[in-house]
Amino acid sequence: MPRRLWLRIGLVVLVVVGSIWYLYPPRESINLGLDLQGGIHLMLGVEVDKYVVGQTERAAEDLKNALERKGVAVKRVVREGLSTVVVELASATNWNDALTVAAELASFEVGQRDEKAGRFTLVMRERQLAQLRDDAVRQAVETIRNRVDQFGVAEPTIARQGDNRILIQLPGVQDPDRAKALIGKTALLEFKLLDEQTPVEQALAGRVPETSEILHQRRVDKETKVERRQPYVVQK
Known part of the structure; x- marks a missing residue:
């Protein structure tokens, strides 16, 4: 030929x-976009102030315990408002000792003082307040990303929008009710304290106290894309 x-x-x-x-x-x-293959588009708001309130209440409890260990009797140590701790001493004779203990809370500064009444307030520093709000949103993004992985979406969009909102786009997801139910759970995040008394190795061996549980944090290496799951023992 x-x-x-x-x-x-x-x-x-x-x-x-x-x-x-x-x-x-x-x-x-x-990779078809959301407009071509359909899917889910959500905008979630993170209740960052609830996280701040929780951290303030923990600080108040820690301060109360520290004062009692120091031998300073108190009437009450409580949260007031968003990020203020009110301290009322049983006796003003321990005023200086109380202020010394309170100074160990680096995230707070002394506000109002009434030595005769044995009462003072601690106000969270602005930098710490901003950091807590940022932490709440970043943790929410990570939690949502872990949940979204269950759908096997090729290229989901999970992006922070503004101070406390998260944009979620799941191209191709055909079960919107299940997706909304699963992702919606992450809008109410629960922050737990580490159980520092129980070694992780002991917990992984099956010896977990009734008041604790094991949770895992997902970490992905940006370069190798290798996924690791870090176990933690936290209080229920």
Whole structure:
């Protein structure tokens, strides 16, 4: 067969194959967006102030315990408002000792003082307040990302929007009710204290106290994409 004929046949084959590829591209080669293949679009708000309130209440409890260990009797140590701790001493004679203990709370500074009444307040520093709010949103994003992984979505969008909102787009997800139920749980995050008395090795061996449980944090290496699950023992 003449060489020119072979070239013509080859050219025709290439044109046909190229046309088929153009008209019917392999599905895995194209990542369709939310507008083309459908899916779920959500905007969640993180209740950051609830996290701040929880941290303030823990600080008040820690301060109360520290004062009692120091031998300073108190009437009450409670949270007031968003991020203020009110301290009322049983006796003003321990005023200086109480202030010394309170100074150990680096995230707070002394506000109002009434030495005669044995009463003072601690106010969370603005930098710490901003950090807690940022931590709440970042942890929410990570928690949502872990939940979304259960759907096996190729290219989900989980992005922070503004100070306390999270944009979620799940292209191709065909079960919106299940997705909303699963992701919606992450909008109410629960922050737990570490159980520092129980070694992780002991817990993994099955010896977990009734008041504690094991939780895992998912970590993915940005370069190798290798996923690790870090276990923690936390209080229930």
